[in-house]
Amino acid sequence: MGVARSGEAATGREPGARSGRRDQLLEIAAGLFATQGYAETTMRDIADATGILAGSIYHHFSSKEAMLDELLRGFLVDLHERFAAAERENTDPQETLSTLIRISFSCISESPHAVAVYQNESATLQRQEAFAYVGDYGVRIERIWLRVLTAGQEAGVVRSGLDVKVAYLFMRDAIWSAVRWYRPGGQLSLETVADQYRDLLYGGLF
Amino acid sequence: MGVARSGEAATGREPGARSGRRDQLLEIAAGLFATQGYAETTMRDIADATGILAGSIYHHFSSKEAMLDELLRGFLVDLHERFAAAERENTDPQETLSTLIRISFSCISESPHAVAVYQNESATLQRQEAFAYVGDYGVRIERIWLRVLTAGQEAGVVRSGLDVKVAYLFMRDAIWSAVRWYRPGGQLSLETVADQYRDLLYGGLF
Amino acid sequence: MGVARSGEAATGREPGARSGRRDQLLEIAAGLFATQGYAETTMRDIADATGILAGSIYHHFSSKEAMLDELLRGFLVDLHERFAAAERENTDPQETLSTLIRISFSCISESPHAVAVYQNESATLQRQEAFAYVGDYGVRIERIWLRVLTAGQEAGVVRSGLDVKVAYLFMRDAIWSAVRWYRPGGQLSLETVADQYRDLLYGGLF
Amino acid sequence: MGVARSGEAATGREPGARSGRRDQLLEIAAGLFATQGYAETTMRDIADATGILAGSIYHHFSSKEAMLDELLRGFLVDLHERFAAAERENTDPQETLSTLIRISFSCISESPHAVAVYQNESATLQRQEAFAYVGDYGVRIERIWLRVLTAGQEAGVVRSGLDVKVAYLFMRDAIWSAVRWYRPGGQLSLETVADQYRDLLYGGLF
DNA sequence: AATGAATGAGCATTCATTCAT
DNA sequence: TATGAATGAATGCTCATTCAT
Structure with a gap:
């Protein structure tokens, strides 16, 4: 969300925001798992809600x-x-x-x-x-x-x-x-x- | 439901067992739904546990x-x-x-x-x-x-x-x-x- | 068309009505084949329209x-x-x-x-x-x-x-x-x- | 549709061939639909003729x-x-x-x-x-x-x-x-x- | 003749996952 | 990091057909 990608101060990420996408993905996934159920939530659901493609999740989580x-x-x-x-x-x-x-x-x-x-x-x-x-x-x-x-x-x-x-x-x-x-x-x-x-x-x- | 077919006494079916397969299927499905979850239970699971093929369930239930x-x-x-x-x-x-x-x-x-x-x-x-x-x-x-x-x-x-x-x-x-x-x-x-x-x-x- | 099967006289069927069900089935099937297409017409469609069960068609036609x-x-x-x-x-x-x-x-x-x-x-x-x-x-x-x-x-x-x-x-x-x-x-x-x-x-x- | 990806000229793709697979699939499907009939054509038929797996078609067409x-x-x-x-x-x-x-x-x-x-x-x-x-x-x-x-x-x-x-x-x-x-x-x-x-x-x- | 239960092969579709770019 | 095309296994469901009753 609002992640300033270009260079972001050369990975000089401010502490607290840490690995933006990763946290964001986990949070969104948690919400979906909670409301729809784990099995009923697809990687596409998570990806769509995050604004990326399903395959890209695997850059942050192995499964x-x-x-x-x-x-x-x-x-x-x-x-x-x-x-x-x-x-x-x-x-x-x-x-x-x-x-x-x-x-x-x-x-x-x-x-x-x-x-x-x-x-x-x-x-x-x-x-x-x-x-x-x-x-x-x-x-x-x-x-x-x-x-x-x-x-x-x-x-x-x-x-x-x-x-x-x-x-x-x-x-x-x-x-x-x-x-x-x-x-x-x-x-x-x-x-x-x-x-x-x-x-x-x-x-x-x- | 519960159709008492002539000869039921002859076959020695205890009352309450009624229309065998249908009741059996629903009971087995209930057990699986309860323990594995509805979405996680496949028609094959139910069929296997009943001893018939998955497609045959549709003779008793429409879905x-x-x-x-x-x-x-x-x-x-x-x-x-x-x-x-x-x-x-x-x-x-x-x-x-x-x-x-x-x-x-x-x-x-x-x-x-x-x-x-x-x-x-x-x-x-x-x-x-x-x-x-x-x-x-x-x-x-x-x-x-x-x-x-x-x-x-x-x-x-x-x-x-x-x-x-x-x-x-x-x-x-x-x-x-x-x-x-x-x-x-x-x-x-x-x-x-x-x-x-x-x-x-x-x-x-x- | 109008094949007189042996025994027709025995059953006392009036000539012209011939083997009722068989003709009826073929006629109904023809109508469904014509309007829905052969592949799109199921044996159940034909049986339903005739008022019998699908399996029963096989007493009249081999397939x-x-x-x-x-x-x-x-x-x-x-x-x-x-x-x-x-x-x-x-x-x-x-x-x-x-x-x-x-x-x-x-x-x-x-x-x-x-x-x-x-x-x-x-x-x-x-x-x-x-x-x-x-x-x-x-x-x-x-x-x-x-x-x-x-x-x-x-x-x-x-x-x-x-x-x-x-x-x-x-x-x-x-x-x-x-x-x-x-x-x-x-x-x-x-x-x-x-x-x-x-x-x-x-x-x-x- | 018709997205001119950078490098299209480089790959020497002739204009008109555009988004390869999608067009190819539709063309192949059209041929099969025309000769075998729509209902008689399976997704596997289309996939086989294209050289991919049936499930992969859904990457290009929703159904x-x-x-x-x-x-x-x-x-x-x-x-x-x-x-x-x-x-x-x-x-x-x-x-x-x-x-x-x-x-x-x-x-x-x-x-x-x-x-x-x-x-x-x-x-x-x-x-x-x-x-x-x-x-x-x-x-x-x-x-x-x-x-x-x-x-x-x-x-x-x-x-x-x-x-x-x-x-x-x-x-x-x-x-x-x-x-x-x-x-x-x-x-x-x-x-x-x-x-x-x-x-x-x-x-x-x- | 007809029933109803069952079969087994097949179908459209879904989905987690992989990978070259 | 992200994309997008592809995989392969699985899923719910359909249907022609068989067969004991």
Whole structure:
């Protein structure tokens, strides 16, 4: 978009804009993958939306799968890191849980496309060897949540009758599914949704 | 459909198995659509799994789309009817809500494939004219839940601070998403899950 | 045409109605071949129009090609016989020519479907070994016309400057093409058309 | 179309050959459509004859129908324009008629494939919405001929007893059908045929 | 005679990918 | 970097034909 090609100061690209086309392609692809589905999105769709020809994408990405991989891996690495940091830096289970929920909604807000793609495609993807890491990260993230929930139960702040695994799945699905209907700029602000969700979860959990 | 041909008793076909191939095909297709995705499932996949040739499917269904249509329409008509009946026959909002939740889990138990397909494909499908009814039924079902939640709020049993629309989406997503991970015959019985979900929702709602 | 198969008497079928379904099928097929084209007409089209299932046609005809064959062969045998008789029974070239033209229009009137099929498909068909006879009859018929035209030229009634081959093709195409636009029961009666054509041809020929 | 790429002179491409493959494909397709029929010609036939794979055709044409459309539209637009110009630029009816006939034979000589396809497929095509223009051009062309014939009748050079519509159909069919048997380089030159046809028509008309 | 299920070959079309320019 | 022509495998679908009932 508006890439000044002629010479661009002899590749003296300003930091932050980095490899323009590459980022642009990945962003556009993410949007299409999220709304149409990965399989339903063709390289031509991506190319058309970017204003180049399909074959030219291969100068930036080795395959369509590589685009999906980069998108998901970036998202999962970041998400896991943020969750892990939250667990590391907090001691109070209830506080930690609040942070995990807040991080989740931040992600929906910041990378809705990646979240949607993860929601829609991860089940199918995990069966492919190349995307086994998607399942791995899912497990690692689940373990964090389970540890926090268990700690909460031991601290007596989370209901003792609860199966923490069920509670985790319940929370995970409720929260992440919001990406499917949440439209930024719509009637509801993400904060409002996040607050209501927290109340609903807390009322049920504690 | 369900034509009882003379001699059916003679061939010892149990009632319910009815028009063999057609039902078999739809069931197999449903399973594949649910696990691989509609677009990712080829007519050959379905045919192979059934033990016939791809072209032969067209003796029973006019197109791949027709199979999806029959699957979704049957599911939605039935689901809507059960929800509508629950609203019609109950007066107490909390009781009604319990029934709606119970029906939802029944559906997940009885037609997991249809539920999964609906979960995974409805967003994409609604943009197609031929599947506009998918969105229509979604709206009708939402209205039922919203009426029940509002009635609950007016009766003072549902928290007054709650945005019923947000609460509905929260419940809907949490419940229906269970189809993605629930495996019949696994560690958790559906009843256990349903009970825990009801408790989590009630704790949050009331 | 009108082949009396053994057993016809046994079934007590009134003469003239003969083997009902078979004739009916061939007639319906002829109509469809004529209007949609042979390749574009499916066995299902024919079956639907007849009120039976496609597979059932094979109780009457061994193949789709067999239907076309029977249609064309019957037409060509009959046409050739009539032309040959006209040549045999007439002595005056101009009289004979008139008869040939009259026979042609009779055919268009009596078997418009067969004429149309012959017009539309003969070129493609002649390349197939099984339909080589179509070309053969074409040649035989052409020879009759050429003999009559040559006799007319020798008798001094047909213009001497004329290349009889060109004249024949001119006449043949003009006359038979009428089947493409002539609609019985329309504004023009076949007689009117035939008269005008004869005048146009005579004016040009003599 | 006709994009003069830099280096075209360098590659020594003669002007008129222009965008090689596309033109080549359309020409080859035209030949196959004309001799085998449109429906009977497969994309593989065209691709094989061109020396590429069937799928590659779609790089140049969006569909098989698009090829037919381009062929017919180009032919009809050109033919109509030439007929219209002839009517516009001539005052004497007999002279105009001569020109129309001459133009027709020119077309047969220059674009025999397009003429043949039009002859063979137009009847079937007109029923399809996308090819309605084929019928429209047919009507427009007919109107030109009818106006000229009528003017000739009023000027007293065309026989008064003639139904001009019948005369037109007679002429049209006789002339255009020649494409079916005329082979350039055969015994008869097109000029010879055209001359004989003109004489035959004039003898009949005037 | 007719049905209806099935076959197997073929068709137009799509699409990720490659590569010379 | 980008183009555009080409590939080759796959996809949904059609259709003449067969055959047990």
